Amino acid sequence: DIQMTQSPSTLSASVGDRVTITCRASQSISWWLAWYQQKPGKAPKLLIYKASSLQSGVPSRFSGSGSGTEFSLTISSLQPDDFATYYCQQYNSYLWTFGQGTKVEIK
Amino acid sequence: DVQLVESGGGLVQPGRSLRLSCAASGFSFDDHAMHWVRQGPGRGLEWVSGISWNSGTIGYADSVKGRFTISRDNAKNSLYLQMNSLRAEDTAFYYCAKDGDGPSWGQGTLVTVSS
Numbered sequence: 001d002i003q004m005t006q007s008p009s010t011l012s013a014s015v016g017d018r019v020t021i022t023c024r025a026s027q028s029i030s031w032w033l034a035w036y037q038q039k040p041g042k043a044p045k046l047l048i049y050k051a052s053s054l055q056s057g058v059p060s061r062f063s064g065s066g067s068g069t070e071f072s073l074t075i076s077s078l079q080p081d082d083f084a085t086y087y088c089q090q091y092n093s094y095l096w097t098f099g100q101g102t103k104v105e106i107k
Numbered sequence: 108d109v110q111l112v113e114s115g116g117g118l119v120q121p122g123r124s125l126r127l128s129c130a131a132s133g134f135s136f137d138d139h140a141m142h143w144v145r146q147g148p149g150r151g152l153e154w155v156s157g158i159s160w161n162s163g164t165i166g167y168a169d170s171v172k173g174r175f176t177i178s179r180d181n182a183k184n185s186l187y188l189q190m191n192s193l194r195a196e197d198t199a200f201y202y203c204a205k206d207g208d209g210p211s212w213g214q215g216t217l218v219t220v221s222s
Contacts, residue, residue, distance in 0.1 A: 044152065044202075046212070049209030087151065095166050096144070101152075
């Protein structure tokens with residue numbers, strides 16, 4: 001199975017900060033990588049698919065990059081609505097796997 | 108728009124069974140593989156099972172293999188998860204998800220396994 005290692009597990013930041021979350025795959029997944037945002041009690045919301053494609057309706061301050069085994073999600077200017085938990089997911093393999101999650105907290 | 112609506116969750120005793128359903132609309136259901144993903148209380152996301160468009164390829168997480176069975180009915184645009192021999196650790200929100208360039212998810216249904 002493909003393992004996804006996401007870091008950091010927790011990130012403390014202020015409104016307006018630029019933040020980056022990284023995700024590493026245990027083997028190449030090409031660009032089959034998605035990023036989700038999840039708030040308490042809600043289903044995960046797709047932000048980025050195919051490593052760098054912005055899902056319709058998602059603000060442009062969110063961006064994704066990478067291919068192969070190294071990926072990142074960047075929020076260019078953190079907004080109050082962005083404090084949440086973020087997950088990466090590989091879907092190159094039929095057996096989907098997820099990163100452990102990154103909780104973005106208010107500093 | 109893609110819509111996935113899960114149902115069938117509830118409170119069940121350990122060792123009993125439950126069947127989840129997912130009604131799909133807004134896309135060509137029989138063109139896509141489908142998956143179940145779960146999230147236990149305070150935990151991360153865990154892939155449970157997946158099925159190809161024609162049911163020819165099926166996979167399970169080790170944690171549910173031999174107890175859960177995924178199936179689909181393309182004529183009814185529906186996905187199912189038969190869960191047998193349920194354990195307390197199966198307590199979670201269960202999400203139905205559509206494969207594709209950008210995965211789509213339902214809102215989930217809660218399964219609570221407790222005596």
